[in-house]
Amino acid sequence: MKYLEIFTVESNIALNKTCFLLVLRSPVSLETVAAGQFVSIEVKGEDERILRRPISIHDVDKTNNLLYLVVQRIGKATNRLAEIKKNDEISLVFPLGNGFAIEGEKPLLIGGGVGTAPLYLLAKEFKSRGIVPDILIGARTNEQLFLTNRYSALGNLSISTEDGSVGERGLVTQNSVLKKDFDVIYSCGPTSMMRAVADLAKKRNIKCYLSLENRMACGIGACLCCVNENKEGHNVCVCTDGPVFLSDDIKL
Ligand SMILES: Cc1cc2nc3c(=O)[nH]c(=O)nc-3n(C[C@H](O)[C@H](O)[C@H](O)COP(=O)(O)OP(=O)(O)OC[C@H]3O[C@@H](n4cnc5c(N)ncnc54)[C@H](O)[C@@H]3O)c2cc1C
Ligand code: FES
Incomplete structure (x- = not known):
């Protein structure tokens, strides 16, 4: 199940010259969130609205309903996200994507x-x-x-x-x-x-x-802007079939 919810910013901490850690409080349980999934985050601006951006889930605190994202400033949306402050509200669609299959001993x-x-x-x-x-x-x-x-x-x-x-x-x-x-x-x-x-x-x-971190628009399999070719030569949607793929199944 996917949610569209308004999160509250708990903190925004600079990690280095370009990356920052966003800690966001969810109004709903994050129990179903799994490693390797991502969120689609709304980016507000005074002049224009820009498309939501996909950001991986870095960590989750399921007891306190906190979600952790690490974002790198690279362009318009991520520079705007870098400005958000404690108590700001931000809209997220989550959890998206398949996540990692957990297997192996080593x-x-x-x-x-x-x-x-x-x-x-x-x-x-x-x-x-x-x-x-x-x-x-x-x-x-x-x-x-x-x-x-x-x-x-x-x-x-x-x-x-x-x-x-x-x-x-x-x-x-x-x-x-x-x-x-x-x-x-x-x-x-x-x-x-x-x-x-x-x-x-x-x-x-x-x-x-x-x-994979292909460029995305809708994040839900509707626009096909994130497609990647698999080994059989068919297109797969990174946002819904991925973002995690077996390396043997995908062409890079
Ligand atoms: C599943 C997924 C998970 C992601 N997780 C994270 C994350 O945890 N942290 C994070 O900082 N970023 C992550 N990204 C990338 C992030 O979505 C982009 O950096 C962001 O959308 C760029 O938006 P922008 O408006 O700031 O930059 P734009 O103005 O859109 O782009 C600036 C420059 O970066 C290039 N660019 C933009 N997006 C990508 C991309 N996906 N891959 C390669 N080059 C790109 C553009 O071609 C352009 O040259 C993820 C992407 C995907 C698909
Ligand atoms: S981003 Fe629209 S189909 Fe994947």
């Missing part, structure tokens, strides 16, 4: 940039099942990292930065943690990174889930 979670955001709730889910995931985060520089202490509280954290400012220098696919044995990989981030992760998983015969 999972590796690979996030790039703000694509790391949805992996937090996934790591939390593994931890609640007694499984300590490996979490590998990639960024261009340490200035783009966020909430690393929260991730390291849930799993074994490794970091790759392209400039070597934190963790190992290079791309996530070069990180030494990949020498370990994994039975499932989950990844979200730039397409080029997910393509490299999918290639690596295929070579090592590891099941791999990718969370």
